[in-house]
Amino acid sequence: MRIEVDWTRCDGHGMCALLLPENIGSDAGGYPVLHDRTVPRETMRHARRAVATCPALALRLERE
């Protein structure tokens, strides 16, 4: 699966960088920096939790 940000929704609270550090970092403004969009099976649990926790509903998992 692939993690995608809906930039029109993201408020830059940076939660996702804490919950899915494998894929997401954070810039000075708190907005996510996706260093890798591909989510391997091993970290899928982290990814699902980040998607569910994002207060802006801005994260989604997409099929590759």
Place this chain on the structure above:
Amino acid sequence: MTALQAPATPTAYGSARLLAGVTHGGRAELALHRTLHGPQQHRTQGVLVSETATVRLLGRGGAAFPVSTKLAAMRTGSSVEVVVNGSESEPASHKDRTLMTVAPHLVIDGALVVARALGTRRVTIAVHDAAAHASLAQALQERRRLEPHPERVVVRLQQDRFVAGEVRALLNGLEGRAAVPPGRRTLPSDRGLHGAPTFASNAETFAQIALLVSLGVRGFTGVGDPREPGTTLLTVAGDVPVPGVVEVPTGLPLDALLRPDGVHGPVLVGGYHGRWIADTSGLRATRPLLREAGVPLNAGVIARLPEGGCALAEVAAVSSWLAAQSAGQCGPCLFGTHAVAQDVAALLRGRPAPDVTARLRGLVGRGACAHPDGTAAFVGSALASMTEELLVHAERGGCGRPYLGVLPLDGLHS
């Protein structure tokens, strides 16, 4: 020199095809258009797919996507929408508004070819320019009187906004919503105008389709570069022999448009989402070649700054304009484009901007549309190709040359 205006009359290098009959001024009304291009013809979807593939027709908006691929992916039927994107919201580009103003019937012919091939009667032409709107409306009246067609063609005057030219933003605007791109990437061919499968392309693309149908494959490929045969419209601006909208055979060396003696400073290729390049020798006006060279043609704007003006000031002005055009939906784009504009303003005053490279990197791929990426390309390539200018500004706080405003910033109604 002041900001460039749209010239009254476009020019053709070599034989005029899109601009046939109008390079001495005026507008091709229906009778003249039929004399020049023959009767309206039609093709099945299959034949149109194969012919556009044979002539390697690429979209003339920005993305240069193969028209045949887009056509082949389309479903057919009466609910399909055909959208002519004539919004041309970049102020430096005038080719689409000029084409729609002087040769409206060519654009309409092309739209009707596509509509008939896809089995629909629904055609929308979206424009930002009042003169283009008036000419198209008049053209439709001429047809109603002299050559009625079953398709329902609607011309819509849309609001002015840079990102609104982006097709998904345009579709939002046509549906009465804010003309900004949606957050999720959807293909218009799946879900476009009012949720219907939509074939959307740039105005010149439709005119090229009309030419292809009228000239046939052999006639169409008779001029130009074999990798993208035919002609292309460009807007050439700044210190050049013939400024304004030009029709050129593809493959024409860019230096022929810029300055035959080959001496010139940084040249902008591809407009305000395009790239600056210090040396244009060897470059030709062919989309696949320019893309390979790292300077995509985008919507076809090429500009050369006059030596008497401050190049950095031009870049700074466009950078702040680009920041103001961010639709403000996406944080990294909104904050990033403004921070980058401030960095360029600092460099202009000879101050350091140590974070500019990181900020430019932070724009790439971080928005709902290509605006942050395009802004990063424009600014990043300017700084890379203007090292001498930057040095002079850093040493003396400026270069002493005036800001000429060669690159227009509004001009949407000019």
